[in-house]
Amino acid sequence: MNTLLIANRGEIALRVMRTAARLGWSTVAIHTDLDVDAPHVRAADRAVRVESYLDIDAVVAAARESGAGYVHPGYGFLSERAPFARALAEAGITLVGPSGDVMDAMGRKDAAREVAVAAGVPVVPSYSLDDDPATFDYPVLVKAAAGGGGKGMRVVHRIGDYAEALAAAQREARSSFGDDTMLVEKYVESGRHIEVQVMGDTHGTVLHFFERDCSTQRRHQKVLEEAPAPTITAAQQAAITASAVALAEQCGYTGAGTVEFLLDNASGEFYFLEMNTRLQVEHPVTEEVVRVASDQGRERVDLVELQLLVATGEPLPFGQDALTLEGHAIEARVYAEDSFNGFLPQAGVATHVAWPGEEGVRVDHALESGQEVSTSYDPMLGKVVAWGPDRESARNALVEALGRTEIAGLTTNTGFLRTLVASEEFRVEAIDTAWLDRNDVPAPDDTEARQLAAAALVPAGAAGPWQADGWRSGADPAPVRVEVGGELVDVPTQPAPGFVGVTSAAVEVVLRGQRFVFTRPDPFADAAAAAGDGTLLAPMPGTVLAVNVAEGQEVAEGETLGVMEAMKMELALTSPFAGTVTSVAPSVGDLVKLGAVLFVVEPASAG
CATH class of the missing domain: 3.30.470.20 (ATP-grasp fold, B domain)
Incomplete structure (x- = not known):
């Protein structure tokens, strides 16, 4: 029996395990102390503790200890780290993915660009960091040569913003990838993000599994993905998929990979962006629409199954002509x-x-x-x-x-x-790649959610003959009203279906996917005044990245007092007005909770 260690967590670990189990493979999970009872740990045949999912030595040791001959990296973590691929190879363990050399060639945007040029694939016009920024045709995009996921990227619309944007992108790239090498390219203001799923085996065959459209993104982070791409022509589809295969063949690619392109809406031209040397988050949309001809008819593809097949040295079991799209x-x-x-x-x-x-x-x-x-x-x-x-x-x-x-x-x-x-x-x-950066999506109205909360609160009142029922002599029944979140709300006879949770402090409603929380009046609560406008509270749980001020320091309105980060987002904490800093609670590196007091500023007029 083949044994597969999944060097990842969460939904991708479970997804890989499902296919591996169906194929009769034994599975091994790794986990940190935070994940000791996580779903992926419970689903595996065996689990091994590691200090960190990013610790190459620990993950390789876990594979050795568990007798795993194969390691699937999922996405994120170590999935595109060439040192990890080489460490596994030295240990005699097969990575379900490309070699370290291919990761080096395609994992860096500057090196991948050279491979694309050699393969005859069109690339985005670019500039050198040594060029005079005054000569650039703005807008331009500065982006990290290493890594991806929207980190280390800034759009620059005018020369006056270039130096600051470059410094910020370099700082983010150093933090995320340990490498602040940057590229400067033409920025396509209205474009579509088109990517092609490819799969190569060790026998020289590279196939494409058609394309996906990932244009709905915010700050370069994908939000929605779909397949096939709805706006491209048959000619564009043929050219883009052929370019993806040519690129993969040029670098000797094996396993699953994704070649990403930017399609300029104005010109219809497409440009190579980067190659992801792993399985993508959005691979399910490809699996849902691609069909392969077999003796049983036309079946959905399982990209993880093909990954495992390639990893064992087998050739891909069909050719390009066997693949079609459905739905x-x-x-x-x-x-x-x-x-x-x-x-x-x-x-x-x-x-x-x-x-x-x-x-x-x-x-x-x-x-x-x-x-x-x-x-x-x-x-x-x-x-x-x-x-x-x-x-x-x-x-x-x-x-x-x-x-x-x-x-x-x-x-x-x-x-x-x-x-x-x-x-x-x-x-x-x-919706193009910048639509969500230019437009706001309207928040759902809370009227129905308040009514649902009101309906849930009615049974909490006293039952019996004195319970309000709305009866009035000689008139239509009066509405039954309940206070919800500081408002009196008529209780509906048939509230919309949704989830309601009631505690002594609040009513929580989830309606059509949206969560609403309405506070309940607490007669025993201390009526102490809330924190003044000069108190800056942590708007999210996270890590303090920078503390820019000290107690007693004079600050201007809008001046950055500190910076915090959580889940891939940086947030600057700025002074609400000019004044004096009277309290600085955090230090760099502190983990702070939602609502923690970070800074207090006394307005200048108060003194």
């Missing part, structure tokens, strides 16, 4: 974040979790009721994927599925996703 699929990434409040990361215990389960909807997740969500790892909680015979049916199915997704205890972006998928802009395919 349309759209994926939504569910994150622990408050999308209608600055996209601030969230943490806490998921007190209630219910995922949709109807036919045509696939959910890859590792979140269950009672599970704690911390800021230590990526904020993605799961992926909801809907398939339909055409794009509109898939879109409608996803709207319904997101509306039935219920996560309480912490705020997620599910309601935001549902609103976005239901929007006219997404329906007519008008």
